[in-house]
Amino acid sequence: MLLAFAQTILFIAIAPLLSGLISKIKNNVRMRKGASVFQPYYNLIKLFSKEEVISDTASWIFKITPVVVFASVLAATILISDFLSLNSAGNFLALIFIFALGRFFMTLAALDTGSSFGGMGSSREMFISSLVEPVLCLTVFAYFLNGHALSFCSVISAIALFLVTLAETSRIPVDNQETHLELTMIHEAMLLEYSGKSLGLIELSSHLKQMILFYVIAWIVVPVNFSEFLFLGHIAVIIAIVIAVALVEVALAKMRLFRVTDFLGFAFVLGMLSVVCGMLGA
């Protein structure tokens, strides 16, 4: 119980650092100096101390959403912590459903202010997430088919999950966190009406969600039976993912929205491949 509590606090504390690391690496690869890795923390502090503007069209859904989103991500953090762990398929699946709860409210809040941007973001977010869900399900399926061991199957699952993570954390090539260009933004379009502490809470939730997804991939790649090195192994894999995400963001351009189906279709095929590998016991 105490360990789980410590883990949750640790997750919240580290989560913004990963985003900072990703942008630092991106900048360094582009031969720029870039902001400090602690920039996300400064941003959060700034947002939490600022006045908030709320649209006069918004209802209580808009006001409660940041808290619901944060609560759902927090519940997910506890779910994957030592307290409950991911050792059963049921918990893994529950993770998908808990993320869906946060997303449901986020997309409703985006529609709530009556801005076209919100509707656009909400529609696209639901579109992408509904295509992500079968891939997530299939990777979890393959992984549990195979048991908790490092194998060909689990590596392919992890790759499929990595592609899904790019989509879920609104990274290039699916979305771009750095832009506010009206025709391309997805996640940012939903947040457009948020400011001050609400925006801070949502950003913190996004960092935390990213951390959880990275951790899940690490958890699939580093099998449970290496328990003594478990912690170090997980950290190594998470750092590797951070570098991979940064490189992907630098190397690729954002896709057209309707090309995302191809991207996620590829992830789905990888998922199928890992199921086949799991079937063959490879």
Added chain:
Amino acid sequence: MFDLLSLFFLFVIFIVSLPALIYSFSYLKGEYSAKQIFLAQVLLCVFILSMALVVTVTNLIAFLVSWEIMSLVSYLLVVSDGRNEKSVKAGMIYIVMTHIGTAFIIAAFLIMYKYANSFDFIVIKSISSTIPANTKNIIFLLLFFGFATKAGVVPMHIWLPYAHPQAPSHVSSIMSGVMIKTAIYGMIRFIMAILGVTSPSWGILIMIFAVISCLTGVIYALMVKDIKQVLAYSSIENIGIILLGLGLSMVFISFKFYYLAVFSLIASFYHLLNHAIFKGLLFLCAGGVYKATETRNIEKMGGLIKKMPQTALFCLIGAMAISALPPLNGFVSEWMTLQAFFLGAFNASGTMKLFLGICASMLALTGGLAAACFVRLFGITFLAKPRSNHANNAKEVSFSMRFAMFFLACLTIVFGIFAAKITGIISKIAAETAGVDATSMKFPFDSLSLTRGAGIWQISVPLLAFMLAVFTIAGFVIYRMFGAGQRIYKTWDCGYYKLGQRNEYTATAFSKPFRIAFNFFLLPYRRMNKIRESFYHVKTFAYETHTVPVFKRYIYSPFVIWVFKSAKFMRRIQPGSIHLYLGYIFVTLLALIIFVHKI
């Protein structure tokens, strides 16, 4: 054979019918004259009782009679609402499709009677092992297609999206929540309990149809703009989820994995019960919205959360439950169904694993699309600014209507949080139905999660609910106390200064990405018409987009045309001459005499 299965379905029928009955009094008030209302209420009671009869009788003939009463009374209820062509047409499609289904069922019953020489369920069950395998397959197919027509399984679903929206809302709520479930009862009773599952191919066939229903239902639900039609299509999807559990259970029975069979049957039963509750709730909410705005087109709504705060809250709960969000009841049953797939794949072998994996991922896709569908439904209907005067003048509905919604919304929450208790009870029903002795089986219902290894803490729904509630409330309190102030201001409008309802995202726009992604199936087309004053200035702009109703255009319309053509051809033997008719009677008599003599 009045057993736990009948009792379970009786429970489902009454738990939705009672709030619908309470709701109906104020819903009908002001729409019709007192005499019409009285007649409608009598019909409604007959309808509820006929459904109760369907699930309790123990005799094929009695079953058919009550089935027919149910169909006819529901037809009358469907046509009762509209004083327009639409209702009559919807009722026509409904009654024709229902009777095609009934014809299949009667054929299956006749074959069963031939072997048993009795109409009694118990007698048929006792001789069912003597029926040869091929005949059993035929009976299965007849029963499945017969009941699937009533359940609205794709491609026999054609009547459902017409009939359910046209009925008065409380009737839709009963039809969608309960009546289509009587068809599931028929499948469980006759295929599983009486005939006995012999071949895994039965379950696989059901699962294939179920997956098609799930996806087709939810994709169409994302496209349509009529609030009740969205719910009707979503019923097709949910019937698919229920049948997935049922089919899976049949596969496991034929493989003799009794533990898994009972587990997936529990998931199926629980989803059936949950769907009855939240779909009943959502139809009542839709009826409230219709009553308040006098339109069913969600593009004309918006901003209703401020005009009808309570209806909005109940509708939000229903939408969350149907999108399978924790900790509500829809989450629990979908979660269990997915776990049944996972667990089945551990135990099955070969390509069965792959099949189960694909089914599970399609179920996940359905869940994602359903969430999108209900974000659209709730967001466009209740949020942002009113899109028309209909919505602007809306007022909260009467107390008795809100009470009915409140009751079902509470059940949605209770059935989610106390799922462990309820699935414990359902496990007995499922075990009895599957013909399995479940006393030795241990279901970890405190956790509702299955695992291969023991000794691992599992997540439980009450714990999850508790966590979510505490975090939300605590978070909200801290959030309010802490930080700088708030300011109310206009939505950012890019300096346009005229942001109004015309700038809001519409339901059609919301579903555009889905329309493009599934264009191979939806075959969308659009028509644009620009009228220009000059080259630079477009005076008016007309835009029209539609999808092609694939099933209607490529299956049903050609069939109907063929039927009329052949009827025209057959009319040649009916020229209206009495002499010829007497000749026909004479020839028939002769033929009969020869036939009887031979036997």
